[in-house]
Amino acid sequence: MAKITRIKASDDSSKRVESSEPTITRKKVVVKDKKLEKANRKQAKRAERLAKKQANTEHKPFILIRPFVYLGRYLRDSWRELRQVRWPNRKATWKMVLAVIIYTALFVVIITLLDMFFSWLFSILLSK
Numbered sequence: 001m002a003k004i005t006r007i008k009a010s011d012d013s014s015k016r017v018e019s020s021e022p023t024i025t026r027k028k029v030v031v032k033d034k035k036l037e038k039a040n041r042k043q044a045k046r047a048e049r050l051a052k053k054q055a056n057t058e059h060k061p062f063i064l065i066r067p068f069v070y071l072g073r074y075l076r077d078s079w080r081e082l083r084q085v086r087w088p089n090r091k092a093t094w095k096m097v098l099a100v101i102i103y104t105a106l107f108v109v110i111i112t113l114l115d116m117f118f119s120w121l122f123s124i125l126l127s128k
Contacts, residue, residue, distance in 0.1 A: 002033065
């Protein structure tokens with residue numbers, strides 16, 4: 001069932017309040033199109049029946065061939081996915097590589113400083 005909102009501009013002078021523009025009122029109208037609903041239900045049932053038929057008619061390959069069939073499907077689907085990837089150009093690749101190197105160096109320095117601090121702290125605590 002579709003809901004349609006009808007917007008109507010009234011030029012009724014008795015409802016105007018010191019304004020020269022027409023007043024806009026909203027009125028909800030519910031449209032029932034039973035034929036459309038019936039057609040949609042019929043189409044959904046057809047699609048459901050077709051899907052059941054396809055599920056029933058799909059045969060399983062022989063048990064010794066299955067691993068090769070599945071491997072072939074995997075390789076085919078992987079190749080399709082790889083074709084859809086938008087690979088970066090050389091400049092963008094180098095920017096990302098440099099960002100990774102900088103972040104790695106930064107965290108190496110932070111972890112080294114923390115290690116030196118805790119080593120110093122434990123040497124003080126254990127020497128007493």
